[in-house]
Amino acid sequence: MEKRVNHIKQQLSAHGYKLTPQREATVRVLLENEEAHLSAEDVYLLVKEKAPEIGLATVYRTLELLSDLQIIHKLNFGDGVTRYEFRAEGAEHHHHHLICLNCGTVDEIMEDLLGPIEHRVETEFDFQIVDHRLTFHGVCHRCKDQVTDPKKLVGSRVT
Amino acid sequence: MEKRVNHIKQQLSAHGYKLTPQREATVRVLLENEEAHLSAEDVYLLVKEKAPEIGLATVYRTLELLSDLQIIHKLNFGDGVTRYEFRAEGAEHHHHHLICLNCGTVDEIMEDLLGPIEHRVETEFDFQIVDHRLTFHGVCHRCKDQVTDPKKLVGSRVT
């Protein structure tokens, strides 16, 4: 944990930015809730517990900064807010998400399933891939017993 | 074209809705710009050319209705607005998108590349897939000569 905070500090200073107390608090909240896909508001409320004087704008600015430096990723699950998650260190691409249409839970697939497909896309479509996003919408194992017709759940979703 | 408008009219009436002139104008704009991934504002401006009295709210309501009936899909490419595109008739899943980080163009892959992967996900993660979204971010064939380091383009993107 300290190690990761320190590493981020180095990444910031390598680009001329400081790890201020506000930024550190924000980073720690993200690290402590790594699986939660927090929104800016979520982060703000959690940071406030440690540093009550922080402003929402600062949280937004910090998240934007971390995103610019590719320390975190912005995610959009179609619910109107941007969510943030750590980028896997050194991973070529980020993982995939499983969104349950019934309970809204977002689970993760940590492997990159797209290797062979990317190769096809690069050659067949002459497109040089830098990153990708893959999301599956469906019914998670926790909900499968209570959902009879998954298609009914689709409704009007974004993304 | 008329055939498709008519089919949509039937889909609406099957659910107790009418194809009003405003809705028809909206549908036609969508049909005439099928590859454009229009935002609500885009649609509004185009519809205004044919039916100047239409209100933006009506466009939003129509798009929401068409989306609820799964006639169109909502898309999010991370630029802050929702975009809309027709659902492929009868296609099990919708196609994939190639987003160029250099010029912003969105191209389409009409095949479903995920068949084998979906099967893996369903069994390995006990997740019943209803739909998916797959987007590749990179450099399109038109831009490849002018982009030296694609990684530099990544910056702060959503989704």
Added chain:
DNA sequence: CTTCTTGCAAAGGTTTTGCAACAGT
């Protein structure tokens, strides 16, 4: 009449920005 639909304006929710104050060097 009754119900659905529309346009307008207002409200809602999220994110960004202007600016003066502050912090660290």
Added chain:
DNA sequence: ACTGTTGCAAAACCTTTGCAAGAAG
């Protein structure tokens, strides 16, 4: 002093909603 950073409030944005008026059966 200088530059980067912060908090607050205001603004900007996209989208939704309330409501009275209109259209259609």
